[in-house]
Amino acid sequence: MSLWEYANPVKFLRLSERVLPWLWALAVLCLGSGLAWGFFGTPDDYRQGATVKIIYIHVPAALMAINGWFMMLVASLIWLVRRHHVSALAARAAAPVGVTMTLIALITGAVWGQPMWGTWWAWDPRLTSFLILFLFYLGYMALWSAIEDPDTAADLTSVLCLVGSVFAILSRYAVLFWNQGLHQGASLSLDKEKNVADVFYHPLLLCIAGFVMLFLALVLYRTGTEIRVRRTRALRARQGAGV
């Protein structure tokens, strides 16, 4: 009995069907209580007023956007090394979830930035690298959908994911360098970890846990869908062949 057994689609489906209801329930529980606590149970920040409450969506979404890419990287590596189809499909399933998280982080960031810095967008290193991450996600998904043969697509997107990860890290440092040279860090120094007091911290943790559960549940669910889609296509192809 090892973890690799779940590379078998049937076993994977059976496991995910057993786990999914719990994940959904946990996600709803964590997110619901965390958001409720955050929105109604915590005081307004003395400097930022009520807008600080966007943090409960913004930070977890940003976290999951990066971790989503990381998960895809791991899944791609597993596919390249051990060629488990579930792994490739999981990477494919994670991409739209990840891009949504990135978008949520970008939008909530803009909504938050408007009253705070007086601008919707600043070419700040952090923001810019997220925009680049968004582009990476788009390219990755576009490549998946552009190729007919699923194994070829899995191979190509896996390599793209590896190369993209290297360049994502490189871009991160390049962007830091680029902006420090132009105008030193705007007002972004109100860093989350440093500034958040315990009152905000606990509901934030709960929200992050909720987002993690939500992410896992969505990815598991979508992976199951991908497996079924592929199975349907195989059945169709067999029928079409006129057995």
Add this chain to the structure above:
Amino acid sequence: MRALLLRDLRLALRAGGGFGLGLAFFLIVVVLVPFSVGPQPELLGRIAAGVLWLAALLACLLSLDRILALDFEDGTLDVLATAPLPLEAALSVKALAHWLTTGLPLVVVAPVLAVLLNLPAAGYGGLVLSLLLGTPALSVIGTFGAALTVGIKRGGLLLSLLVLPLYVPTLIFGAEAARRSADGLDATTPLLMLAGISAGVLALMPFASAAVLRVNLR
């Protein structure tokens, strides 16, 4: 290898379009900039370094799908894949041929177009040097993108989308180096970073390109 290089160069020169097109596009972008931002010399001088880098990058992007698409259609790539020459080497040669026909002409022409954009005199050396160090990376990364999308019909737009984020670090350091030297500042750090990117990409990227090309030729 040399035969392959010569063949690619000859094809690029004689098949029309490819060679001159990149340069013409470079010229077009540079000419259009004053129309869009206004003709004030001091404004143009300030943005010249960045605009020239951006135009060079776009011109390079425009010619990427020519690296492999034609060879894929007439079967040359299959021959290359089965030839005794490793595919990594063949792709490096192809990247080199692309650079010689696209990157190098851009480097040569850039100072002339810099005059049009009123680049400060101090910036010429930095501009040429940064383009010289940076455009090889553009060609090599572009070859990876071309290998990735070679089997896809009308993959040009997809190619741009895939390659664009990969170009970001090169663009940042290249434009920064050119801008710093135009402002009379020390541009050593970005130039070194640029050289580092080019060297790293030259060393590693052909393996990734060959891997995806093998998948595409399967």
